[in-house]
Amino acid sequence: MGLVVKDLFKKYGDKTVVDHISFRMDKPGVYALLGTNGAGKTTSIRMILDMLDKNGGEVIWNDGPLNFDTCNIGYLAEERGLYPKYSLMDQIKYFGTLRGVSEKELDKKIKYWAERLKVEEYLYPQYKDAVTGNKINEHGDFIDENGKVFLTTEKRKRVVKKKIKPQSPDQLSKGNQQKIQFLIAMLSDPDLIVLDEPFSGLDPVNTDILKNVVREQIDAGKYIIMSSHQMEVVEEFCTDITILSRSKAVVQGNLNDIKKSYGRVNLNLKCEENVDKYINEVGAEIVSEKENEYKIKVKNDEQSQKLLKLLVDNKVNVIRFDLSELSLHEIFVKEVGADEK
Ligand SMILES: Nc1ncnc2c1ncn2[C@@H]1O[C@H](COP(=O)(O)OP(=O)(O)OP(=O)(O)O)[C@@H](O)[C@H]1O
Incomplete structure (x- = not known):
């Protein structure tokens, strides 16, 4: 069981845009496809999903070729894919049916995901009190932003309902369109979920909603x-990750192993005095310093241990001596930055 991507190759005219990319997923989890703009991520994804012809390579899902018939795929494309003028609900139902979700299931699933992703107000009729403009439920009770009743119809003198129509995609913000497309991708309860830039355009609250999902x-x-x-x-x-640069995989493998291979080269050091001279003596690089709190790049463990010994021997009061590996961001910039110059 799993996914095998073998030797993917794509050319447009003379230009190679995906140059023999291979990777595999033997178990469930998240595989990250990273790279600079134009490195070939989206082209690779489309070939993996059999949405774009390859010039070479193959993609195997559970011992057979991967496509939308052989695998239950949920795909969130990078670009917006909704028809601007048609009703959102009609489009969601259309795409859900295309993905093989039965009509009976569809309504339940849409409702579930609309609640999870907090997009109900764009899909279902909303009611407002025509006099106060306050949000009300279908019985005429006053409700707050979370749909909680705070004043029931019985206690209100009169109910004047005004129905607000669900919206069409061109009335939605970029982030909300993104959430609707994510909802569509999830309708079939997919086994393989492919998310191209899933967090782009989302605010921190919606980023958290998506992260939880x-x-x-x-x-x-x-x-x-x-x-x-x-x-x-x-x-x-x-x-696991693949970092692409100019159509080629430049870093590939298990993220922990990759991080280990660079060593623990980030040192956060805090002392009770200025220790520039000791850092310079061992040949480490000061990245920043503020009130005797340093961010330092060391070459290896030997250099950091030498620095620690020097500080102790000279009776410096060390408050923090914290070594860590490179972040993914730093690895990316290190590997791809040089290529881009
Ligand atoms: N239909 C096409 N015809 C010609 N060139 C194309 C076509 N589609 C993509 N390309 C080129 O292929 C290369 C890879 O594009 P791709 O969209 O896969 O990059 P990406 O890594 O997803 O970039 P981004 O992060 O900017 O979305 C780019 O140089 C792009 O210009």
Whole structure:
């Protein structure tokens, strides 16, 4: 069981845009496909999903070729894919049916995901009191932003309902369109979830909503491929990565192993006095310093231990001596930055 991507190759005219990319997912989890703009992530994803012809390579899902017939796929594309003028609900139902969700199931699933992603107000009729403009439920009770009743119809003198129509995609913000497309991707309860820039355009609250859903899907044993420029978010989820640069894989493998291979080279040091001279003596690099609190780049463990010994021997009061590995962001910049110059 799993996904195998072998030797993917794509050319447009003379230009190679995906140059022999291979990776595999033997178990559920998140695989991150990272890279600079134009590195070939979206093209790779489309070839993996059999939405774009390849010039070479193959993609295998559970011992057979991968496509929308052989695998229950949920795909969130990078670009907006909704028809601007048609009703959102009609489109969601249309795409849900295309993905094989039965009509009976569809309404329940849409309702569930609309609640989870907090997009109900764009999909279902909303009611307002025509006199006060206050939000009311279908019985005429006053409700707050979370739909909680705070004044019942019995206690109110009169009820004047005004129905607000659900919206069409062109009336939605970029982030809400993104959430609707994510909702569509999740309708079939997919086994393979492919998210191309899932967090782009989302505010921190909605980013958290989506992160929670991703966590849940990981726990449910789903295979997830994620492409993103937001390294901190990807780092939270992924176990394995490929970093693409100019169509080629420049870094690939298990993220922990990759981090280990660079060593613990980030040192946060806090002392009770200025220790520039000791840091310079061992040849480490001061990245920043504020009130005797240093961010330092060391070459290796030997250099950091030498510094610690020097501080202790000279009776410096050390408040913090904290070594850590490179972040994914730093690895990305290190590997791809040189290529881009
Ligand atoms: N239909 C096409 N015809 C010609 N070139 C194309 C076509 N589609 C993509 N490309 C080129 O292929 C390369 C890879 O594009 P792709 O969209 O896969 O990059 P990406 O890594 O997803 O970038 P981004 O992070 O900016 O979305 C780019 O140089 C792009 O210009």
